[in-house]
Amino acid sequence: MYPKAKQAWLLLAALVILALPPMQRFLEQSMVMHMLVQIPALAIIGWMIGKILPENWKNNIAPWNRWGITGIALAIIIMTYWMLPRVQDAAISEWPVELTKFITVPIMGMALGISWPQLNPIAQGVLKLEFWATFMRLGWLYLDLPDRLCANYLLSDQRVFGQLLLLAGSIWAVAWTLRITFGIKIINN
Amino acid sequence: MSTTEVSSKIEYSDSENRNALIAVKSHLIAGLLVFLLMMLAGLAMRAAQGTWLEIGADLFYQIMTVHGAGVVGAAMITSTGVQWYFLRQYVRLSNGVFWTNFFIFLTGVVLILGSIFVGKYGGAWTFLFPLPAISMGAWSAGAAAAFQLGLLIIGVGFLILYLDFGRAILARYGSLARALGLTQLFGKEPVNYKHPAAVVASTMVLIVNFMGIAAGAVVLVMGLVNLFYPEFKPDALLMKNLIYFFGHVVINATIYASVIAVYELLPRYTGRPWKTNKPFYAAWFAIVFMVMGVYPHHLLMDFPMPTWALITAQVLSFGSGLPVLVVTGYGALMIVYRSGITWSTSAKLLFLSMFGWAAGVIPAILDAMVTVNRTFHNTLWVPGHFHFYLLLGLLPMLIGFAYFLAGEGDRKERPKAVDSLGFYAYLIGAFMTSMVFLASGANSIPRRWAVHLPEWIGFAQAGTIAASLVVLGMLLFITRALISLPGANNPR
Numbered sequence: 272m273y274p275k276a277k278q279a280w281l282l283l284a285a286l287v288i289l290a291l292p293p294m295q296r297f298l299e300q301s302m303v304m305h306m307l308v309q310i311p312a313l314a315i316i317g318w319m320i321g322k323i324l325p326e327n328w329k330n331n332i333a334p335w336n337r338w339g340i341t342g343i344a345l346a347i348i349i350m351t352y353w354m355l356p357r358v359q360d361a362a363i364s365e366w367p368v369e370l371t372k373f374i375t376v377p378i379m380g381m382a383l384g385i386s387w388p389q390l391n392p393i394a395q396g397v398l399k400l401e402f403w404a405t406f407m408r409l410g411w412l413y414l415d416l417p418d419r420l421c422a423n424y425l426l427s428d429q430r431v432f433g434q435l436l437l438l439a440g441s442i443w444a445v446a447w448t449l450r451i452t453f454g455i456k457i458i459n460n
Numbered sequence: 461m462s463t464t465e466v467s468s469k470i471e472y473s474d475s476e477n478r479n480a481l482i483a484v485k486s487h488l489i490a491g492l493l494v495f496l497l498m499m500l501a502g503l504a505m506r507a508a509q510g511t512w513l514e515i516g517a518d519l520f521y522q523i524m525t526v527h528g529a530g531v532v533g534a535a536m537i538t539s540t541g542v543q544w545y546f547l548r549q550y551v552r553l554s555n556g557v558f559w560t561n562f563f564i565f566l567t568g569v570v571l572i573l574g575s576i577f578v579g580k581y582g583g584a585w586t587f588l589f590p591l592p593a594i595s596m597g598a599w600s601a602g603a604a605a606a607f608q609l610g611l612l613i614i615g616v617g618f619l620i621l622y623l624d625f626g627r628a629i630l631a632r633y634g635s636l637a638r639a640l641g642l643t644q645l646f647g648k649e650p651v652n653y654k655h656p657a658a659v660v661a662s663t664m665v666l667i668v669n670f671m672g673i674a675a676g677a678v679v680l681v682m683g684l685v686n687l688f689y690p691e692f693k694p695d696a697l698l699m700k701n702l703i704y705f706f707g708h709v710v711i712n713a714t715i716y717a718s719v720i721a722v723y724e725l726l727p728r729y730t731g732r733p734w735k736t737n738k739p740f741y742a743a744w745f746a747i748v749f750m751v752m753g754v755y756p757h758h759l760l761m762d763f764p765m766p767t768w769a770l771i772t773a774q775v776l777s778f779g780s781g782l783p784v785l786v787v788t789g790y791g792a793l794m795i796v797y798r799s800g801i802t803w804s805t806s807a808k809l810l811f812l813s814m815f816g817w818a819a820g821v822i823p824a825i826l827d828a829m830v831t832v833n834r835t836f837h838n839t840l841w842v843p844g845h846f847h848f849y850l851l852l853g854l855l856p857m858l859i860g861f862a863y864f865l866a867g868e869g870d871r872k873e874r875p876k877a878v879d880s881l882g883f884y885a886y887l888i889g890a891f892m893t894s895m896v897f898l899a900s901g902a903n904s905i906p907r908r909w910a911v912h913l914p915e916w917i918g919f920a921q922a923g924t925i926a927a928s929l930v931v932l933g934m935l936l937f938i939t940r941a942l943i944s945l946p947g948a949n950n951p952r
Contacts, residue, residue, distance in 0.1 A: 392623070392627050393557060393620055393623045393624055393627065396623035396627075397616070397619060397620055397623065400619060400670075400674060403674070404674065404677040404678050404681070407678045408678055408681050408682060408685075411678070411682060411694065412682075412685065412692065415692065415693070415694055415695070416691075416692055417691060417692075417693075418691065444674075451626065451630065451635070451636055452635060452636045452637050452667075453635055453637055
């Protein structure tokens with residue numbers, strides 16, 4: 272395991288690499304790369320930053336984040352915002368929006384990383400099912416909608432994205448089902 | 461005497477037990493009251509078809525919508541009360557979550573009632589795409605949305621409850637497979653005859669309802685998108701598949717949740733244990749898949765459906781009821797036979813439910829044959845099946861449990877005259893209601909028609925008389941429940 276300082280530098284480096292113009296252009300040239308690679312990568316970086324935050328920072332946040340509710344609410348708001356197609360468009364054409372994305376999506380990941388373990392298992396289950404349902408609903412919508420949702424991406428790109436969301440949702444459902452059907456004591460009473 | 465002993469039952473504090481009892485009674489009373497109201501709605505519809513009551517077509521379809529959605533909702537909330545009462549004895553369940561679901565349910569009910577009686581939504585519980593969005597002015601998109609939102613909210617409440625079931629079952633048994641008894645079935649563990657039937661049944665219900673609600677969560681939102689963005693036209697057949705998967709699984713699961721009352725109470729009344737064994741586990745394992753696989757028998761007339769799906773639906777529908785029905789029906793007969801059982805109203809109702817369940821599936825099996833289905837499916841034959849199944853299979857389990865909870869079993873008393881009157885009025889009325897529906901179907905009388913042709917009116921009038929008897933019986937049961945239940949102690 273890397274020491275925390277080294278991990279912090281690695282995460283910062285990853286964030287900078289993602290922000291480099293060639294990398295940015297590469298990851299934003301298709302809807303699939305934008306939504307399924309760049310944004311999840313930013314969120315994962317945020318999640319990992321949350322893990323290595325200094326203890327006193329975590330202690331200061333804790334009273335404001337009882338049972339993880341505030342953090343999860345923040346994460347859901349940010350997530351919902353970045354699911355709007357016109358915001359994706361704006362991020363490509365306007366640098367202040369792009370900058371906002373590079374700040375808020377890691378914050379979303381961080382909020383999720385800090386809050387998820389504190390969240391009641393029932394609330395975790397509801398959110399997991401809601402995330403899964405969102406994959407399926409959006410996948411279906413992107414596949415069936417007659418119009419382009421993003422001015423910057425082709426209809427065919429939108430359809431591929433829809434198919435991939437449905438595929439990811441299906442894999443998730445099967446994995447989850449197998450885990451709780453055959454898994455061994457995953458929750459302690 | 462309690463004979464379903466299990467090695468270790470869960471201990472709760474007295475205040476938790478008191479609170480739990482109030483919660484279960486609230487579920488029962490609310491559910492049974494909704495059932496009574498829905499029966500009155502059904503009576504009104506039959507009387508209107510029989511020309512004994514004047515109801516406009518728009519109001520008829522609103523009543524039909526509330527009747528369909530209301531009965532499913534009442535079945536869900538009441539059967540969940542039964543299931544939760546017994547399951548909490550074997551796994552540690554949360555009273556808070558149980559109450560949360562109850563209040564979320566009531567919120568959903570308010571939305572649904574508002575959508576129907578204020579917003580005039582009359583597109584049936586099935587909310588089949590694209591009907592909710594093309595009412596031709598009968599109702600607004602907002603009313604249809606409120607209806608679907610109400611269903612969605614109720615689904616979320618149940619999802620929370622099932623997550624608590626899942627958490628508690630996994631905490632005690634480690635995996636759903638073990639809770640279902642699969643480790644015993646496949647020889648990984650020795651057979652434990654005291655493995656609680658309530659846990660096996662609840663695990664099955666948890667799995668299928670979780671899947672059903674997940675499908676509902678997707679299809680309801682897609683319907684909402686279509687209401688407000690009509691350019692989005694989802695595949696109608698896919699929508700129908702998901703709606704019927706959701707609806708069929710959810711209503712079908714209510715009987716599997718309620719049958720726990722038979723497993724738990726008949727042993728008390730007969731003094732003989734209900735032992736779980738390999739055939740029992742095998743039956744419940746099979747039914748997990750069958751309950752999820754049979755719904756396409758509602759789509760046998762949709763010619764674009766893949767042939768393999770229709771054949772599977774037909775085959776599974778033939779076998780669907782059988783595994784659990786056989787082990788439960790046979791088990792019930794065996795523990796009652798020469799047991800010297802006292803035929804209390806509760807015992808009679810639970811035993812009647814075995815008949816209703818067994819006989820109620822026969823019209824469904826007939827209707828699941830493609831050739832029969834082409835002629836019968838859009839007739840009153842299908843309401844004949846589900847009224848038989850629900851009135852004589854499901855409801856006797858629920859009312860029998862209410863009698864048990866009211867303390868009838870403890871007092872070992874013989875049924876009072878009013879109970880016997882209620883029982884026989886209900887039995888005869890329910891049987892007649894179902895048979896009149898089946899006879900109407902056999903005579904090609906269509907279902908979901910507000911106005912009937914003169915040739916059909918006789919059937920509707922006979923149905924009205926039968927429905928009146930059902931209402932009389934239910935009224936007597938409900939009065940008894942309202943008088944006895946609130947003050948009754950937890951049965952020993």
